[in-house]
Every structure is written in C-alpha cells, then in structure tokens.
Amino acid sequence: MAIPLFHTVLSWFLKKRVHDIELFIKYPHEVQSEQLLNLIKYAKNTDMGKKFGFDDIKTYDDFSSRVPVRKYEEIVSMIDACRKGKQNIFWPSNIKWFAKSSGTTNDKSKFIPISNESLENCHFKGGKDMLSLYFSNNEKSSLFQGKALRLGGSRALYEDNNTYFGDLSAIIIDNLPLWAEYVSAPSHKVSLMDEWEVKLEAIVEETLNEDIRSMAGVPSWMMVLLQKILSKSGKSNILEIWPNMEVYFHGGVNFIPYKNQYKKLFPNSEMNYIEIYNASEGFFGVQDRLNSDDMLLMLDYGIFYEFIPMSCYGRQNEIIIGLNDVKIGEQYAIIITTNSGLWRYHIGDTIKFTCLSPYRIKITGRTKHFINVFGEEIVIENTDSALEIVCKKYKLEMIDYTAAPIFMNGNEKGGHEWLIEFKNPPKNIKNFSEDLDKTLQRINSDYQAKRYKNMTLNCLKVNVAKKDLFYSWLKKKGKIGGQHKVPRLSNNRNLIEELLDYEAALS
Numbered sequence: 001m002a003i004p005l006f007h008t009v010l011s012w013f014l015k016k017r018v019h020d021i022e023l024f025i026k027y028p029h030e031v032q033s034e035q036l037l038n039l040i041k042y043a044k045n046t047d048m049g050k051k052f053g054f055d056d057i058k059t060y061d062d063f064s065s066r067v068p069v070r071k072y073e074e075i076v077s078m079i080d081a082c083r084k085g086k087q088n089i090f091w092p093s094n095i096k097w098f099a100k101s102s103g104t105t106n107d108k109s110k111f112i113p114i115s116n117e118s119l120e121n122c123h124f125k126g127g128k129d130m131l132s133l134y135f136s137n138n139e140k141s142s143l144f145q146g147k148a149l150r151l152g153g154s155r156a157l158y159e160d161n162n163t164y165f166g167d168l169s170a171i172i173i174d175n176l177p178l179w180a181e182y183v184s185a186p187s188h189k190v191s192l193m194d195e196w197e198v199k200l201e202a203i204v205e206e207t208l209n210e211d212i213r214s215m216a217g218v219p220s221w222m223m224v225l226l227q228k229i230l231s232k233s234g235k236s237n238i239l240e241i242w243p244n245m246e247v248y249f250h251g252g253v254n255f256i257p258y259k260n261q262y263k264k265l266f267p268n269s270e271m272n273y274i275e276i277y278n279a280s281e282g283f284f285g286v287q288d289r290l291n292s293d294d295m296l297l298m299l300d301y302g303i304f305y306e307f308i309p310m311s312c313y314g315r316q317n318e319i320i321i322g323l324n325d326v327k328i329g330e331q332y333a334i335i336i337t338t339n340s341g342l343w344r345y346h347i348g349d350t351i352k353f354t355c356l357s358p359y360r361i362k363i364t365g366r367t368k369h370f371i372n373v374f375g376e377e378i379v380i381e382n383t384d385s386a387l388e389i390v391c392k393k394y395k396l397e398m399i400d401y402t403a404a405p406i407f408m409n410g411n412e413k414g415g416h417e418w419l420i421e422f423k424n425p426p427k428n429i430k431n432f433s434e435d436l437d438k439t440l441q442r443i444n445s446d447y448q449a450k451r452y453k454n455m456t457l458n459c460l461k462v463n464v465a466k467k468d469l470f471y472s473w474l475k476k477k478g479k480i481g482g483q484h485k486v487p488r489l490s491n492n493r494n495l496i497e498e499l500l501d502y503e504a505a506l507s
Contacts, residue, residue: 091341126283
C-alpha cells in the first residue's frame with residue numbers, strides 16, 4: 001500500500017475509537033463498575049477467585065470487604081510460581097510475559113505479569129487511543145507518511161520455563177502488530193538490543209536518514225539519543241535532520257524539567273508534546289488536549305481504580321475510596337485491579353485530579369519518594385516545577401537530580417540537600433540555591449511555613465554533580481536505558497550519600 005493511502009486509511013480507523021472514549025467520559029462510574037464485575041466473573045475459577053469467593057461477589061462493597069489491598073512483596077510468591085510454570089493462580093489465561101520493573105534503583109527487580117488481555121486491551125489499546133486522540137486534535141497531521149522513532153528497553157529470555165521478561169517497552173515492541181512495525185524505527189532487531197550504548201549507536205545509524213515524524217520514549221533517555229544524533233549529523237537542531245517532526249509522546253518521568261531543552265532541539269512552535277501514563281502495571285492515562293498539562297484517565301482498559309487519600313495514607317484512619325468520591329487537587333495513592341490478575345494492587349504512584357468531568361489527572365510522585373521529615377510534605381511535582389522555573393531564569397539545562405533531608409543535629413537546624421547535574425552549571429551556586437529555595441516556598445506552603453525565619457529549616461543546599469555522574473552511577477548498577485531512573489526525592493540520606501561517595505571515588 002502506498003504511504004499516503006496507508007496514512008489515510010490508518011488515521012481514519014484510529015479516529016473511529018474516539019466515539020468509545022466519549023462513551024466512558026459520559027458514563028464513567030457505570031463503565032468502571034462494569035470493568036470490575038467483568039474482571040471478577042472472568043477470574044472466579046482461579047486460585048484467587050476461589051480463595052476470596054469471587055463467584056458470590058455482586059457489588060463493589062462485596063469486593064472491597066473480601067479482597068485485601070496488597071503491595072508487590074505480598075504477592076511475589078504467586079508471581080514466582082507463575083514464572084515457574086504454574087497457571088490459573090490469579091488470572092485464568094496463561095501468562096508468559098513479565099515486565100521487569102526495578103522501581104528505580106532497588107537491586108531486587110519486580111516482575112509484573114502481562115496477560116494477553118492486558119497486552120491487547122490495555123497497553124496496545126492505550127497506544128491506539130494515544131494516536132486516536134492525537135489525530136482527533138490534529139486533522140492535518142501527516143504522522144504515518146513518515147516513521148515513528150521508538151526508544152525502548154531490552155529483552156531477556158527466562159530460559160527455564162519458557163517465560164519472557166524485559167522492560168515493558170521491549171515486550172510491547174516484540175508483540176507489535178504488522179501495521180505498527182511498518183511505521184516504526186529503528187528495526188525490531190535494533191530496538192531489542194541488550195547493550196544500551198551499542199543500541200544507541202545503531203539507532204543513530206538507522207534513523208539519521210529516515211523521515212521521522214514522531215518519537216516515543218522517556219525524556220531523560222531520549223535526550224541522550226537526540227544529543228548523539230546532533231553530534232553525528234553536525235546540525236544545530238533536530239528539525240534540520242527531521243524537518244517533518246510533529247509530536248513527541250513522552251512518559252516515565254516528569255517532562256517539566258526537560259521542556260526548555262526540548263524546545264531548543266525543536267525550535268518550532270507547532271511541535272507537540274503529549275504525555276502518556278503507561279506503567280508496567282497498565283496504561284492509565286493519555287493527554288487528550290494539546291497544550292495541556294494533564295491526562296484523561298482511561299476507564300475501559302480492563303482496569304478498576306481505587307484511591308487512598310495521601311492525607312491519611314499509612315495511618316490508622318486510612319481509607320480507600322472509589323472514583324466517585326475523589327476531589328480536585330487532593331493527592332491520592334492509586335490502587336488497581338487489572339486484567340493481568342493484579343487484585344487491589346498498590347502501584348506506588350501518587351496522582352491528583354485536575355478535573356472530574358471528565359476525569360483528568362496529573363502524576364505527582366511516588367508514595368516512597370518524598371521529603372516529609374519536618375512536616376514539609378515535599379513531592380516530586382513540587383521540586384520538578386521549582387527547578388524548571390529557576391533553570392529557565394538562569395538559562396540553565398538540568399541533566400538529573402536528587403534531593404534528601406538534612407537531619408537536625410543538636411542546635412543545628414534541618415534542611416534539604418540537593419545534588420544536581422547541569423549541562424552548564426550556574427556561575428553563582430549561592431544565588432541559584434536561594435532562588436530555588438524561594439521558588440519552592442511559593443509552590444509549597446508547608447515548606448514555606450517550615451522555612452519561616454529559618455525557625456525549623458535552613459535554606460536548601462545545592463551540590464553541583466560532576467559531568468555524567470548519574471549516567472555513570474546507573475551504568476555501574478546495570479540500569480541504563482528503558483524506564484530506569486534516579487529517584488528524585490528520598491526521605492532518608494542513603495541515596496544521596498551513596499552518590500556523593502561514588503562521586504568522591506571518581507575524583
């Protein structure tokens with residue numbers, strides 16, 4: 001099929017899905033209730049279904065009273081048994097794929113089950129909806145007249161029992177339908193290379209002379225690839241290489257700290273940046289409006305949502321609420337029940353709702369990644385936003401960062417310590433630190449209260465990291481590429497002290 005005709009047919013097909021999206025927007029609670037009851041009915045004869053009496057569950061109240069909320073550590077034995085060949089434990093269809101997710105820097109990996117149903121009706125459906133919404137908002141798009149650049153992870157074979165594990169992106173690439181493979185670059189072989197740095201070089205060679213019109217990948221790693229492409233080409237920006245580029249679909253880390261860097265790479269006001277929320281556990285959200293900073297919560301992917309308000313998270317009065325009880329602006333931990341057999345699973349992400357009709361969300365961080373030693377309640381959304389504002393003021397580009405508390409010691413007040421790697425560091429780190437501190441106070445009133453007249457906290461301290469520190473540290477741990485990332489915030493000093501010690505050892 002000729003490329004223009006292929007583009008016309010495929011874009012028409014994708015636009016048809018918008019009607020179904022409008023349906024769950026109009027009837028969100030009915031759709032969610034149907035998702036839950038269908039999941040329960042389908043899995044009633046699994047080990048889990050028999051244990052908790054799925055056959056007798058008729059309502060959400062029945063479900064919530066019988067099935068406990070669980071974290072990965074509480075279900076890992078079932079997942080291990082499934083990886084060793086036992087089936088029908090938590091999901092009736094055979095599961096052979098496992099998305100390897102190390103969280104961030106933990107040595108012990110998680111293996112998230114990926115069923116055929118979740119692959120088709122969640123992850124692939126999410127990808128198609130991402131394109132459907134984009135075409136709906138861009139009638140003149142010529143996306144499929146060129147290629148889509150994908151930057152995923154690597155795949156490894158779990159040889160003992162014929163099950164497979166790898167980054168979610170690699171599992172998706174390895175199972176893509178033919179039409180998607182036809183418009184993607186680099187090749188299937190290069191996309192699934194294990195060695196990250198060798199793969200980057202191969203991607204540069206394969207894509208440099210392609211007509212790339214869209215990109216998808218994690219902003220931090222995509223930036224590494226784009227810089228290599230610029231270096232190889234000798235051009236000053238990416239549009240000189242790929243003049244028909246029109247959209248970057250991004251996720252995995254907050255885009256805000258990288259936004260100005262990407263605008264320099266793509267000096268065109270018509271370039272679009274679309275956020276997606278596709279985790280190993282499921283595809284949850286798609287930015288459905290151009291020039292927006294939130295995402296539409298996708299409600300018909302075989303996922304049922306519950307939420308724990310962070311105001312009572314981990315406390316004796318902790319409550320779990322449904323979609324109908326959430327409020328705008330409050331932070332929630334997400335609990336999911338999915339078509340991969342994750343039942344009331346605590347994913348570890350935190351979000352807030354920006355709109356209730358339709359339900360739109362923003363990712364605010366992780367339940368384990370925050371700083372709240374002094375009641376300041378700092379989350380990743382706060383630090384990302386503050387850093388973006390101050391870097392823009394000083395015309396700086398941030399590569400990566402992490403922050404941790406400085407604990408009180410005798411008469412010494414507490415504070416926050418940051419370790420930031422810049423492309424070009426600030427000339428006056430004291431002025432930069434003070435501006436970052438003031439900006440964080442404006443964003444977070446709890447932090448401002450603790451900083452009032454230095455009564456509880458001193459001004460934050462910024463350490464400038466050596467060039468390539470974070471990359472080198474991740475490489476040492478075997479966590480280069482894919483969805484690996486440095487935790488932005490910690491409520492203890494373990495990570496920042498490890499990084500500072502590692503930096504000292506490199507000197």
